[in-house]
Amino acid sequence: MSEPFFIDLGFSQCRKHGEDICGDAFKFIKNMEDSRVVAVLSDGLGSGVKANILASMTATMALKFANELTGPRGILHAAEIMMDALPICQVRKISYATFTILNAWPDGNVRIIEMGNPAFVLLRNDKVVEVPYEELNPSKYDNRSMKVYHFKVDMWDRIVFFSDGVTQAAIGSDELPLGWRESGVSEYLVDYLSNSLDVSSYEVAEHVISEAISKEPHNINKDDMTCAALYFRNPREMLLFTGPPYDSARDAECASFLKNFVGDKAICGGTSAEIVSRELGRELKMDLTSISPDMPPMSTMDGVNLVTEGIFTLSKAASYLEEVDGGRHNDPAGLLTRLMLRNDVITFLVGTRINEAHQDPNLPHDLELRRNIVQRLAHTLENHYLKKVVIKYV
Numbered sequence: 001m002s003e004p005f006f007i008d009l010g011f012s013q014c015r016k017h018g019e020d021i022c023g024d025a026f027k028f029i030k031n032m033e034d035s036r037v038v039a040v041l042s043d044g045l046g047s048g049v050k051a052n053i054l055a056s057m058t059a060t061m062a063l064k065f066a067n068e069l070t071g072p073r074g075i076l077h078a079a080e081i082m083m084d085a086l087p088i089c090q091v092r093k094i095s096y097a098t099f100t101i102l103n104a105w106p107d108g109n110v111r112i113i114e115m116g117n118p119a120f121v122l123l124r125n126d127k128v129v130e131v132p133y134e135e136l137n138p139s140k141y142d143n144r145s146m147k148v149y150h151f152k153v154d155m156w157d158r159i160v161f162f163s164d165g166v167t168q169a170a171i172g173s174d175e176l177p178l179g180w181r182e183s184g185v186s187e188y189l190v191d192y193l194s195n196s197l198d199v200s201s202y203e204v205a206e207h208v209i210s211e212a213i214s215k216e217p218h219n220i221n222k223d224d225m226t227c228a229a230l231y232f233r234n235p236r237e238m239l240l241f242t243g244p245p246y247d248s249a250r251d252a253e254c255a256s257f258l259k260n261f262v263g264d265k266a267i268c269g270g271t272s273a274e275i276v277s278r279e280l281g282r283e284l285k286m287d288l289t290s291i292s293p294d295m296p297p298m299s300t301m302d303g304v305n306l307v308t309e310g311i312f313t314l315s316k317a318a319s320y321l322e323e324v325d326g327g328r329h330n331d332p333a334g335l336l337t338r339l340m341l342r343n344d345v346i347t348f349l350v351g352t353r354i355n356e357a358h359q360d361p362n363l364p365h366d367l368e369l370r371r372n373i374v375q376r377l378a379h380t381l382e383n384h385y386l387k388k389v390v391i392k393y394v
Helices: 048-069 072-085 180-192 201-215 250-259 270-280 313-321 330-340 370-385
Strands: 007-013 024-030 037-043 097-104 109-115 119-122 125-130 134-136 144-153 158-162 224-233 237-242 264-268 305-309 343-349 388-393
Touching: 007 024, 007 037, 007 201, 007 370, 024 048, 037 048, 037 224, 048 072, 048 097, 072 134, 097 158, 097 224, 109 158, 119 180, 134 224, 134 313, 144 330, 158 201, 180 201, 201 224, 201 330, 237 250, 237 330, 250 270, 250 343, 264 330, 270 330, 305 330, 313 330, 313 370, 330 370, 330 388, 343 370, 370 388
Parallel strands: 237 264, 237 343, 264 305, 343 388
Antiparallel strands: 007 224, 024 037, 037 097, 097 109, 109 144, 119 125, 119 158, 134 144, 158 224
8 A cells, every 4th residue: 555544533422311421432542653543432331420430431541551452461451450440330239331442553454442342343345344353351350251353444444333322222112122233233334335435434423323313212312322433545625714814915816725725615704705706706695595593694606615604603613513413503604514524634724814893892702813713623623533734824
């Protein structure tokens, strides 16, 4: 392989109906030394706060142990330390949290360790690929075997893994007395991805969770649900132009940059959109169907995926990105959020001309200056979604 893979990682969660917090935990990091992605999904015993504590402790420890999980002895030792550290449930008199630990390198090598969670799914060319594994058994804990997988992915492969709230969706119902099951999830993924070749990992995870909930009677899920997905591919790029340049003499330069950019394009700001419209001779139309009492309407322009208002929409999108399910909103900020989530390298072209309207002390406090909002977006995209962000000020 001449070029390394880009690893697109996305996840989605839904807490048990009636609970205030999810009893699953999903944590991930990107190792700066070798660009490896490490992700952990843990399902705590029961639901609610206690389950969340168990799952969060397990996921946090697993991330720290990830570098040491290189052989059977190291894996067993780390697993025993994690299980020893968990608090005891006063009802069931056990401490227990399942986990899936994934290490994925940009050269395509993958190592997955599972204990208690449903088996992951490897998809290649619209088919499920069976992966051999080694079974390990901690000596201190009976009936807690682990499966260890070592394999190499191909370009365009996907890996999807989930908690048992997904596979047990609708369990006990007339339609699915045994639940959705692993086989049902696999069949759904094959069908969904064969008709949606270009979807991001975030979209895959969202659709799995939505489908699982839809199978529950009255759409009421009886357990926490988490799904995570990885996609090994070439990176996708996006440009977001917001704010007029400091010197109006650079208007044509900004419009040309947008015109020649290869990838998805968004314009956030009325003045920015007018600059591109004028310089490129493209008609700018207001989208009357997007008018709502909560957010300014969108516009349309040939060659641009999304045209929205500026400061308010960007601020709202930043808030959405900071939510676990932020991409589910259908307003202009939600559409912008989903556009950013489906791309990997996001370039912000940020004009630095001051707009005096945004200095009005009567405006909401979270309507920060454009530069601060972009920094907030960049931080969240890089740290919460492993995106690469480039900011160009003009």
